[in-house]
Amino acid sequence: MKRMLYYMERDLRRWLRGRANVISTLILPAAWLIFVGLALPIRFTDNYLDFIAPGILVLTMLGASFQGGALLMFDKILGYLQKFLAMPAPRESILFGKILFITLRGLIQTTVILIIAIILGANFLDPVLIISIYAVLFTFGILLSSMMATVALKLEDHDSYAAINAMISMPLFFTSSALMPYDQMPDWLAAIARFNPVSYAIDAIRGLQAGIFPGTTLFGLCAGAILVLFVSVTVFRRATV
Amino acid sequence: MITPARGWTEPYALHAPRTGAGAAFMIAGPGGVRVGGTGTRCESRGFLPSSSITAWNVCGIDIRYESRRSSNLAAIETSGLTKRFESLVAVDHLDLAIDREIFGLLGPNGSGKTTTVKMLTTLLDPTEGDATICGYSVKRDPLAVREQISYVPQDMAVDPKLTGRENVIFFAKVYGVPRPREIADETLAMLDLLPRADDLVRTYSGGMRRRLELAQALVHDPVVLFLDEPTIGLDVAGRRKIWEHIIALKDRGMTVFVTTHYMDEADHACDRIGIIDHGRVVATDSPDALKASVCRDIVSVRADGSLPGELPEGVTFLGRADGEFRFEVDRGDEAGLALSRAFTKAGLVVRAISVRQPTLDDVFLALVGETDETGAFDDRKFRRMLRRRA
Numbered sequence: 001m002k003r004m005l006y007y008m009e010r011d012l013r014r015w016l017r018g019r020a021n022v023i024s025t026l027i028l029p030a031a032w033l034i035f036v037g038l039a040l041p042i043r044f045t046d047n048y049l050d051f052i053a054p055g056i057l058v059l060t061m062l063g064a065s066f067q068g069g070a071l072l073m074f075d076k077i078l079g080y081l082q083k084f085l086a087m088p089a090p091r092e093s094i095l096f097g098k099i100l101f102i103t104l105r106g107l108i109q110t111t112v113i114l115i116i117a118i119i120l121g122a123n124f125l126d127p128v129l130i131i132s133i134y135a136v137l138f139t140f141g142i143l144l145s146s147m148m149a150t151v152a153l154k155l156e157d158h159d160s161y162a163a164i165n166a167m168i169s170m171p172l173f174f175t176s177s178a179l180m181p182y183d184q185m186p187d188w189l190a191a192i193a194r195f196n197p198v199s200y201a202i203d204a205i206r207g208l209q210a211g212i213f214p215g216t217t218l219f220g221l222c223a224g225a226i227l228v229l230f231v232s233v234t235v236f237r238r239a240t241v
Numbered sequence: 242m243i244t245p246a247r248g249w250t251e252p253y254a255l256h257a258p259r260t261g262a263g264a265a266f267m268i269a270g271p272g273g274v275r276v277g278g279t280g281t282r283c284e285s286r287g288f289l290p291s292s293s294i295t296a297w298n299v300c301g302i303d304i305r306y307e308s309r310r311s312s313n314l315a316a317i318e319t320s321g322l323t324k325r326f327e328s329l330v331a332v333d334h335l336d337l338a339i340d341r342e343i344f345g346l347l348g349p350n351g352s353g354k355t356t357t358v359k360m361l362t363t364l365l366d367p368t369e370g371d372a373t374i375c376g377y378s379v380k381r382d383p384l385a386v387r388e389q390i391s392y393v394p395q396d397m398a399v400d401p402k403l404t405g406r407e408n409v410i411f412f413a414k415v416y417g418v419p420r421p422r423e424i425a426d427e428t429l430a431m432l433d434l435l436p437r438a439d440d441l442v443r444t445y446s447g448g449m450r451r452r453l454e455l456a457q458a459l460v461h462d463p464v465v466l467f468l469d470e471p472t473i474g475l476d477v478a479g480r481r482k483i484w485e486h487i488i489a490l491k492d493r494g495m496t497v498f499v500t501t502h503y504m505d506e507a508d509h510a511c512d513r514i515g516i517i518d519h520g521r522v523v524a525t526d527s528p529d530a531l532k533a534s535v536c537r538d539i540v541s542v543r544a545d546g547s548l549p550g551e552l553p554e555g556v557t558f559l560g561r562a563d564g565e566f567r568f569e570v571d572r573g574d575e576a577g578l579a580l581s582r583a584f585t586k587a588g589l590v591v592r593a594i595s596v597r598q599p600t601l602d603d604v605f606l607a608l609v610g611e612t613d614e615t616g617a618f619d620d621r622k623f624r625r626m627l628r629r630r631a
Contacts, residue, residue: 006414010400017402017441079396083457086362086392086467088384089415240364 007097054205055178068102069148103141316496321370333520345511391458448479504601538573549587553579
């Protein structure tokens with residue numbers, strides 16, 4: 001357990017030293033919030049910002065996770081992983097440390113987005129609500145970062161990782177319930193959106209916002225996270241003998 | 242398990258359940274338990290030096306011990322170690338025993354050097370056979386093996402955004418070393434990096450980065466150190482310094498396993514050399530013995546006239562070409578002088594003498610041949626090979 005934290009600490013130190021990175025990852029979600037959330041003329045609700053904010057929080061986490069998988073990819077191709085694997089610490093702690101770091105970094109980034117959303121006028125001020133939102137985002141982060149860690153383990157080089165990243169990150173966002181409610185979607189899109197893990201996270205946050213406890217959605221999200229984490233550990237064990 | 246050394250004299254007895262970083266021990270004598278503690282390294286404070294040091298001083302009491310592991314078992318032993326990748330036999334029934342020495346594994350590209358190291362460091366599973374590190378099997382007990390070793394691959398993987406000290410402390414923590422900060426300082430000092438310890442590694446030279454990797458590898462005081470191409474890409478001064486450190490480690494009782502392409506370095510630093518080709522070790526011996534096995538020294542004497550009737554002992558005349566007499570001798574430097582005297586005695590004027598001693602290059606070419614890159618470089622095959630290794 002402690003070893004996992006040491007691996008995480010390493011990534012955290014490296015991330016905080018690269019100042020440009022810390023800021024640049026926030027630009028895209030902030031732009032969504034401002035340019036789409038505030039400017040898009042929407043008829044189904046008077047407060048589109050409130051509607052889109054959960055989607056943007058989840059988008060931030062999504063971006064962080066997809067970027068995070070590349071960390072494992074670089075550890076792999078630059079030889080760090082080799083050295084770590086030859087150490088007596090339980091090998092899984094490398095993977096867990098990475099997943100935890102990616103999720104933690106995502107949470108730090110969503111905090112900034114959350115503050116921007118509140119400044120812009122979204123209703124997120126209830127502390128219980130904020131804590132439960134973090135719990136949802138954490139579970140979602142574990143799910144996606146384990147998924148991307150698995151992808152990074154399976155692929156050979158960074159180019160193919162970047163290609164996969166570009167290929168699935170935006171479609172995953174657009175086919176979710178981030179931008180419009182299910183009843184406004186065409187049927188085919190609604191069908192896809194109901195399966196999309198991104199929708200699960202967004203719907204859970206919207207449920208919490210509306211004061212309803214989203215039991216089924218949360219259960220689905222947790223089950224998904226555990227499943228993907230399990231797959232990730234299996235792939236990791238196989239990839240590292 | 243530690244047992245008293247052969248020269249051990251009562252009344253003190255040393256009890257320690259195991260060696261290695263953090264091992265607890267106590268020394269019992271007539272007055273009861275005298276010293277006890279847990280930890281490693283700090284001899285003066287009564288901590289256990291983990292590897293094969295046989296004598297040290299605790300609180301004025303001379304302690305000598307011998308760990309069972311280092312007395313009866315070689316640090317590295319392989320028996321029939323084999324790795325196959327589909328149809329390719331990368332390593333073919335390797336039998337080696339290496340203990341408290343610098344062992345250099347030499348071979349052309351793709352001969353199985355890295356695969357061997359990866360199996361010994363538990364990064365790859367052997368297809369057949371087994372290897373033991375300090376008695377622990379790489380197949381059955383990989384975790385115990387990893388406790389005894391450190392591995393420095395050739396990639397120079399140190400974090401450029403962290404300082405040297407942070408890099409080493411991180412390793413010390415992951416190894417679970419007690420007092421990681423102090424240990425980090427100690428190893429940084431040992432590798433002459435302490436003055437630059439708080440600079441970002443980004444500003445380090447190649448040689449310094451390599452030394453930093455050694456510092457990381459030494460934090461848990463391993464019994465066996467594996468180095469893959471330790472001097473690749475370094476300048477002359479950097480290489481010399483790395484080798485100095487490696488030799489110093491061996492003198493402290495560490496077993497060092499290196500792979501390298503640089504014959505002159507291997508000749509100078511390694512106690513024994515194994516030459517591997519197509520996965521098979523074709524020769525293992527000391528550099529001198531290997532060189533002697535290929536050919537004797539050649540002495541060429543440039544002089545006018547005909548061959549003197551009387552030649553020194555142990556000299557074989559090979560022939561005369563371009564006004565040079567060529568001889569095969571056992572010790573070139575001494576025979577050269579003797580030949581010069583014999584020529585002068587016979588009234589000939591010696592104008593030049595040259596001695597050519599065989600180098601490891603000659604050994605290598607004689608055993609392996611110039612097999613280099615017969616086919617075109619197959620990029621896909623190369624990548625596939627790299628992937629399998631990764």
